[in-house]
Structure formats: C-alpha cells, structure tokens
Amino acid sequence: MKTKTTRRTHLKVLGATLGGAGFLKAVAPLAQWTGDLDLDGFLQNHYKELGPDELASVLARHEEACKADYGADVEIRDVRPTPGVVFGYALNLSICNGCRKCAEACHQENNHDRASHQSYIRVFEMQKGSMDFEHGDAGYDHAVPAKDKFYMPVQCQQCENAPCVKVCPVEATWQESDGIVVVDYDWCIGCRYCEAACPYHARRFNWHKPEIPAEEVNPDQAYLSNRIRPQGVIEKCTFCLHRTREGRLPACLEACPTGSRVFGNMLDPDSEIRWILENKRVFVLKEELGTKPRFFYFFDE
Amino acid sequence: MLRKRCVASFSMRSADTTCRGEGVTGLRSPGDPDLFGRPEQRDFRACWVGLGLALLLGGFGCESNAAASEDPGASKPDLVHPTTTRWPEAAAGLQTQGRSATGKPVVVACSVCHAGPDGGMAARNPEGRVVHASVSLSHGELSCYACHDRDNRDRLRLADGQHVEFANAINLCAQCHGPQKRDYDHGAHGGMNGYWDLSRGPRERNHCLVCHGAHVPAVPAVYPEPPPTDLERHP
Numbered sequence: 001m002k003t004k005t006t007r008r009t010h011l012k013v014l015g016a017t018l019g020g021a022g023f024l025k026a027v028a029p030l031a032q033w034t035g036d037l038d039l040d041g042f043l044q045n046h047y048k049e050l051g052p053d054e055l056a057s058v059l060a061r062h063e064e065a066c067k068a069d070y071g072a073d074v075e076i077r078d079v080r081p082t083p084g085v086v087f088g089y090a091l092n093l094s095i096c097n098g099c100r101k102c103a104e105a106c107h108q109e110n111n112h113d114r115a116s117h118q119s120y121i122r123v124f125e126m127q128k129g130s131m132d133f134e135h136g137d138a139g140y141d142h143a144v145p146a147k148d149k150f151y152m153p154v155q156c157q158q159c160e161n162a163p164c165v166k167v168c169p170v171e172a173t174w175q176e177s178d179g180i181v182v183v184d185y186d187w188c189i190g191c192r193y194c195e196a197a198c199p200y201h202a203r204r205f206n207w208h209k210p211e212i213p214a215e216e217v218n219p220d221q222a223y224l225s226n227r228i229r230p231q232g233v234i235e236k237c238t239f240c241l242h243r244t245r246e247g248r249l250p251a252c253l254e255a256c257p258t259g260s261r262v263f264g265n266m267l268d269p270d271s272e273i274r275w276i277l278e279n280k281r282v283f284v285l286k287e288e289l290g291t292k293p294r295f296f297y298f299f300d301e
Numbered sequence: 302m303l304r305k306r307c308v309a310s311f312s313m314r315s316a317d318t319t320c321r322g323e324g325v326t327g328l329r330s331p332g333d334p335d336l337f338g339r340p341e342q343r344d345f346r347a348c349w350v351g352l353g354l355a356l357l358l359g360g361f362g363c364e365s366n367a368a369a370s371e372d373p374g375a376s377k378p379d380l381v382h383p384t385t386t387r388w389p390e391a392a393a394g395l396q397t398q399g400r401s402a403t404g405k406p407v408v409v410a411c412s413v414c415h416a417g418p419d420g421g422m423a424a425r426n427p428e429g430r431v432v433h434a435s436v437s438l439s440h441g442e443l444s445c446y447a448c449h450d451r452d453n454r455d456r457l458r459l460a461d462g463q464h465v466e467f468a469n470a471i472n473l474c475a476q477c478h479g480p481q482k483r484d485y486d487h488g489a490h491g492g493m494n495g496y497w498d499l500s501r502g503p504r505e506r507n508h509c510l511v512c513h514g515a516h517v518p519a520v521p522a523v524y525p526e527p528p529p530t531d532l533e534r535h536p
Contacts, residue, residue, distance in 0.1 A: 097523065259491035275487040
C-alpha cells in the first residue's frame with residue numbers, strides 16, 4: 001500500500017529538524033569546555049556533603065590540576081574551624097598610612113591574578129572629616145600619607161548577618177562557625193548575585209582564568225580559601241583561614257608596617273581584639289544596613 | 302593570665318657588640334628582667350606542676366579524668382609560646398662600614414670613644430662631632446641627655462635617673478608616649494608577626510624604633526604599592 005506524504009508529516013519533519021538544530025546550537029559551547037571539565041569535577045558533591053575519602057580525592061585532583069595548569073607543586077588542605085573561636089578584626093585609622101602593603105600581601109598570599117593585580121583589600125583615600133567611603137579614591141598613586149587625607153582599607157567584613165549568603169541561589173557560599181564567610185568555588189555557578197548584594201564591594205568575579213607564574217604560586221593552600229580559583233566563579237577574603245585556623249595571623253596583618261591591624265578571637269576575653277572592642281570607640285561600616293560586620297574601625301582618641 | 306604577661310614582656314639583647322644590627326632578637330633566656338626590670342617569672346613551672354597534679358589524680362582511676370584525657374583540648378598543657386621583640390636594624394652603637402666574618406655590620410659600642418664621666422670624647426676624637434654628623438635631632442624639645450646617660454653612653458637614662466639598656470628603650474619612650482605604650486601592650490599599636498594564638502606558636506613584635514627613629518620619630522612618607530588595574534570592573 002502506498003503511503004501518502006501528508007502535510008502533517010512534512011510539518012513534523014520540519015519541526016524535528018529545527019528543534020534538533022536548535023538543541024545542537026545550544027549545547028555547542030559545551031564542546032569547547034570539555035578540556036576544562038572532567039566527569040569527576042562535574043559530578044562532585046557540595047563541600048558540606050563530601051565524605052573524608054571523597055574530599056581527599058577532590059583535594060588530590062585539584063593539586064594535580066594545579067600542577068598541570070600552572071606547573072606548581074601545591075598542598076591543598078581542608079582546614080576546619082576551631083570550636084570556641086569567632087574571629088574579629090579591627091583597624092586603627094589613625095595609624096594606617098595607606099601604603100597598600102596589606103593589599104600587596106593579599107595579592108601574593110591568595111594567589112590572585114597577576115595581570116589585574118587583584119586583591120581582596122581596597123585601600124580608600126578619604127578626605128579628613130568625611131566618613132563616606134563611596135567617595136574615597138581606591139586608585140591613588142602618590143606618596144602617602146597625603147595632606148588632609150586618611151586611609152581606609154576595606155575588605156570582607158565577615159558579616160554576622162551577611163546579605164551575600166542569603167542571595168546565593170545554590171548555597172555555594174555560607175558562614176562557618178568561626179564567622180568566616182566562605183565560597184565553595186566548585187559549587188559556585190557565577191551568577192554574581194552575591195557580588196551585587198555585598199554593600200562593601202568585597203567580592204570579586206574571576207572573569208578570566210587567573211595568570212600566575214609557577215614560581216609565584218603560594219603552595220600553602222586550602223580548599224575554601226586561597227587555592228587558585230577557576231574562571232567564572234566568585235572569590236572573597238577569608239581572613240586567610242588557611243593561616244588563621246591554625247593560629248597564625250592573616251597575611252595582611254603581618255604585612256602591615258604600622259601595626260594598625262588587630263586580629264584575634266572575640267570569644268577570648270584576654271585577646272587583643274577584645275581589648276580594642278572594650279576600650280576603643282569602634283565603629284562598623286554601613287551600620288544602618290544591619291549586616292553586623294566582624295570588622296571594626298577606630299581612631300585613636 | 303599567662304598571655305597578658307607574655308605580651309607585656311620584652312626580650313633582652315646580648316650586649317655583645319658583634320651581634321648588634323642583626324635585626325632579630327632571640328628568645329628570652331631565664332632570669333632576664335622583663336619590661337619593668339623585674340626578673341622574669343617562670344610561668345611554665347606552675348603549668349607543669351598543675352599538669353603533674355592532674356596526671357597524679359588521673360592515676361587513681363577516676364572515670365571523669367579518663368574521659369577528660371581523651372579530649373585533646375583538655376589533656377594539652379596550657380603552653381604559652383613566647384612573644385619576642387624585633388630590634389631595629391640600626392642598633393645602639395656606632396654603625397661602621399666594616400662587616401664581620403658572618404657578614405653582619407660591625408657596630409662599635411658607644412663607650413669605645415665615650416669613656417669616663419666627662420664623656421671622654423675630647424681626648425679621643427679631637428675632630429668633635431664629625432662621627433655623629435648624620436644625627437639630626439628633631440624630637441620635640443628634647444636634647445641629647447634627655448635620653449642618653451651622660452656618665453655611661455652604653456645605656457639610656459629615664460627622667461627619674463634610673464638606667465635603661467638600649468634594648469629596653471621602649472620604657473624610655475613610654476615616659477612621654479603613655480597612650481601609645483598602653484596600646485602597644487594590648488597589641489593595638491606596632492606591627493607583629495607569627496601567631497594570634499600563642500598556645501600554638503610564638504609571636505614577634507616590632508620595637509618602637511623599627512618604625513620610629515629615635516632622633517626623628519616622625520614616620521616619613523612612602524610610595525604605596527600599585528593599585529589594582531581593574532578598578533572600573535571591581536570598584
């Protein structure tokens with residue numbers, strides 16, 4: 001029996017062809033990414049759901065990838081918060097001279113992209129008598145301190161009530177028990193909602209794969225902090241958790257030649273940070289937003 | 302308690318002139334006086350006695366003690382690592398061009414020239430102030446003998462006549478700069494390196510003179526590190 005090719009069949013074939021072509025076009029970019037994406041990475045669980053063995057293999061995989069991509073032998077650790085520790089940071093604006101040594105130390109410690117000279121710290125040059133850091137100049141390039149200016153380094157404030165955490169649609173960023181807001185770079189989808197939500201401009205987006213010469217890669221790395229971030233994810237200051245969770249001071253504090261930075265455990269009544277909070281007139285940035293920062297500023301009386 | 306005491310104490314430097322200019326002080330040795338000139342109190346001894354007592358009690362088979370010893374936090378001795386003081390590179394004494402066998406700059410003690418109650422300078426150095434030509438004093442209204450001991454140039458002198466070693470010059474500074482000294486003692490002034498948690502590692506703190514010159518204490522202007530290049534993208 002002879003089959004008639006009906007109008008309906010024609011339309012079906014046409015629809016299927018168009019649909020198929022559209023689908024192929026839509027998934028075409030995936031073909032370019034296969035070099036970067038491996039199946040293990042694609043199927044990897046959220047950091048909080050990784051078992052010990054799984055985590056060990058993830059860390060090993062990242063170490064190998066770093067060796068392959070950057071030619072650097074690194075150690076990526078998983079450093080957990082210590083119970084009974086909540087970190088606090090204070091900064092003396094009377095002493096800070098705006099030398100940007102902290103930003104430079106951050107740049108190197110946290111394996112930032114060399115080309116953009118990125119850092120988690122912005123140092124704002126502020127007019128004396130004004131406290132509005134939106135009108136500060138972060139790009140100053142002259143001898144410091146300049147007349148009638150003071151200098152205000154701004155980095156992640158590790159807010160107790162962090163807006164960036166709330167807006168993340170995939171829970172790729174969260175606050176840990178010691179107050180540090182972290183990002184699982186392998187879970188982040190790069191939507192940049194958190195970057196927009198942060199009132200302190202503390203988050204950065206990796207527009208490109210970071211470029212770092214092998215000999216400049218800091219090999220002392222942690223999964224949640226300074227391991228080299230992939231392209232297309234958000235990154236932020238973690239108070240150098242790979243250092244501070246092991247009792248060491250953050251890199252920005254060690255680099256500060258003026259001693260304007262004070263860091264410590266806010267739950268320890270004998271700590272330096274507690275002395276600051278109890279004896280100096282500290283303030284936080286944009287207090288009216290209710291973000292409850294754990295980063296405090298003060299002036300000497 | 303241990304931590305507070307540690308923060309408020311400073312290491313002493315060896316008086317050996319060949320060591321001067323090394324830049325970094327060693328750990329405190331037993332019996333060195335602390336900031337206020339008192340002999341250092343050995344806090345560790347109390348710790349070990351306490352630990353010994355705890356172990357002794359644990360030996361009697363008390364169940365709660367056995368449980369406590371499994372907790373890593375409870376069984377750890379309450380050890381406090383030392384806080385040392387970084388001595389400025391321009392150490393007390395006269396810097397010379399010479400270098401020792403190990404490459405350190407040779408510093409000549411002041412008393413090599415200045416001996417005797419009159420300073421002894423005229424007899425040994427008829428040219429007068431040439432040696433100290435680089436010293437310009439711009440420190441408030443102070444004059445030389447406000448800080449230097451007229452009778453012994455190897456040490457300094459407080460306003461009340463007490464003697465202070467160069468390594469303890471912080472005491473001298475504190476006579477006028479009380480608030481800064483108070484902040485320093487509480488870790489709120491002066492750079493540091495090492496550990497915030499002294500139970501896990503030591504700390505090194507800057508001496509006043511690392512940043513402030515004794516004769517010209519105002520910190521000079523510096524050229525900053527370069528800013529990021531993508532401020533438009535990441536304000």
